[in-house]
Amino acid sequence: MIEIDEFLFPRRVVAAPGAAGRLGSLLTGDRVPLGAVMVVADAVVHDLGLDRAAVGSLEDSGYDVVVFAEIEGEPDDLVLKRAIAAARAAQAVAFVGIGGGSALDVTKLVAHAVGGDVEPDDLRGPIAPIANFPFLALVPTTVGTGAEATRVAMFAVDGAKRAVLSAQFVPDLAVLDADLVAGLPATVVASTALDALSHALESAMSTTSNDLTRQFSVRASQIIFDRLRPALGGDREARGDLLYASFLAGVSLNAGVVLGHSLSYVLAARHGLAHGVGCSLALPYCLAYNQTMGEERGAELAAEVLQDETADLRLLATRVAELSADAGLPTDLLGLGSTPEESEQIASRVVADYPRPTNPVPLETGRLTTLITHLRTGDLAGAWTAMGATP
């Protein structure tokens, strides 16, 4: 029979325009005792008033709301420490995160730190579950990380990213409110949607994927291919669909990502790119590298995602690159001041800093250098031929 090692999913999911304005009754309905609720919000989201309906509904239901809205860009240990101190001072018993992955990740980490009396220095890698993890609700306002469905939370210490893993980070409640992404800048829609597509397709390639996570990968990818272009044109419905797709991709992400994300971390750090921009550059080349994972497996994934039974992995990679280009994202490194010598340097960094034992094809510096040489100039066809040889 089909075997599943583990499949994580939020305890409750609510998806509807305006749903954030029902948070108060959702919490009381879940028997969350009246007391202090900490809302951790992205600073821009707070300034735009996008957390107002949620805060108002919590107050109307009788909760004492403390808003911590200091999340600006990707979080570090300093902002995390401030958030933990504020939560302890308020004696918060429940946590609501509103924002992109940055704010949602801080919310998860604060809930764990407060509930388990743990300090940020002890938060690294897989962490042990705590006895009384507080009630956690996550409300995304970008269409990217799917953090509202994942066991991951990231923060930076001295500039280096740290991933913290706990099944308890998959929340009690995920609220997908399309109204919150209606005004998202098109550049953020583009980069975060390509991040979500990377989560879906990379996790489908991971050796730790299973039948359930792959179903979520395929559905998420189909929606992103269908809906990203209209969403960029401002179509509200399409943006809501992308929010849903990024959640589905977050569910699949619990199977882990592979080479594409390793490459994207190195590219983003080196060239100052948003995470999703690095992902979109890397994804077609990640597919090229992994073409030798098995023709049948690759063709099956491509056929399901593109809804075309004649499709193969190469066509899927081409379609991804076309989608990125249509979304106005770079498809090569030439405009970024890249030099020929950097191919080998990037390859070495990927292998040293972000090894991926679950990538279906082992990471090897020489082969990666060749891959990145083609990525530099946007030569996907050349990469495909070069990676076709047995590794």
Ligand SMILES: NC(=O)c1ccc[n+]([C@@H]2O[C@H](COP(=O)([O-])OP(=O)(O)OC[C@H]3O[C@@H](n4cnc5c(N)ncnc54)[C@H](O)[C@@H]3O)[C@@H](O)[C@H]2O)c1
């Ligand atoms: N937990 C996970 O599973 C997971 C997975 C991947 C990445 N991450 C982390 O998530 C972070 C990236 O998250 P992200 O891509 O969602 O970006 P983000 O949270 O950093 O937000 C991106 C930008 O968009 C702005 N913004 C957010 N919502 C907005 C809205 N509705 N309207 C206008 N502006 C808005 C923010 O202020 C910010 O400037 C990184 O720190 C990354 O490490 C987490």
Ligand SMILES: [Fe+2]
């Ligand atoms: Fe990502």
